[in-house]
Amino acid sequence: MSDCLFCKIVAGDLPASLVHETGNTLAFRDISPKAPVHVLVIPKAHYANVAELGAADPALAGDVLATAAAVAEKEGVRDTFRLVFNTGAAMGQTVFHVHAHVLGGGRTGFGEV
Ligand code: AMP
Numbered sequence: 782m783s784d785c786l787f788c789k790i791v792a793g794d795l796p797a798s799l800v801h802e803t804g805n806t807l808a809f810r811d812i813s814p815k816a817p818v819h820v821l822v823i824p825k826a827h828y829a830n831v832a833e834l835g836a837a838d839p840a841l842a843g844d845v846l847a848t849a850a851a852v853a854e855k856e857g858v859r860d861t862f863r864l865v866f867n868t869g870a871a872m873g874q875t876v877f878h879v880h881a882h883v884l885g886g887g888r889t890g891f892g893e894v
Pocket residue numbers: 786795797809810811812813814821866867873874875876877894
C-alpha cells in the first residue's frame with residue numbers, strides 16, 4: 782500500500798529505529814513512547830488490523846506474536862509486558878497497518894496507547 786506509513790517503513794522509504802527483523806515481520810521503536818519499553822511489531826504484509834490478519838493468515842499472526850516475544854526478551858521484559866492491538870479508530874487505532882504494541886519496563890497498569 783503506497784500510502785501506508787508502516788508499508789513505507791517496510792520498504793525502507795521511511796526511517797525507523799529497528800529492534801528486530803524476521804523474514805515476514807519487523808519490530809521498531811514507537812516514535813512517541815508511552816512506556817520505557819514501547820516497540821511496535823508488524824507483519825511486513827499489509828493487513829488493516831489484527832482481525833483481518835488473523836482471518837487471512839493465522840500463521841503470520843503467530844509469527845507476529847513470536848516476534849513480540851523475541852522483542853520482550855531483547856528489551857529485558859520477557860515475563861512482564863503488555864501486548865496491545867488497537868483495532869478501529871474508536872479504540873485508538875491511528876495507523877491502519879496491523880501492529881502490536883509491546884509495552885513494559887518499570888511501570889504497571891498501562892492504559893490506552
Ligand atoms: P495506534 O494508535 O495503535 O494505531 O498506534 C500507532 C502508533 O504508531 C502510535 O503509538 C504512534 O506513536 C506510532 N507511530 C506513528 N508514526 C510512527 C513512525 N513513523 N515510527 C514509529 N512509530 C510511529
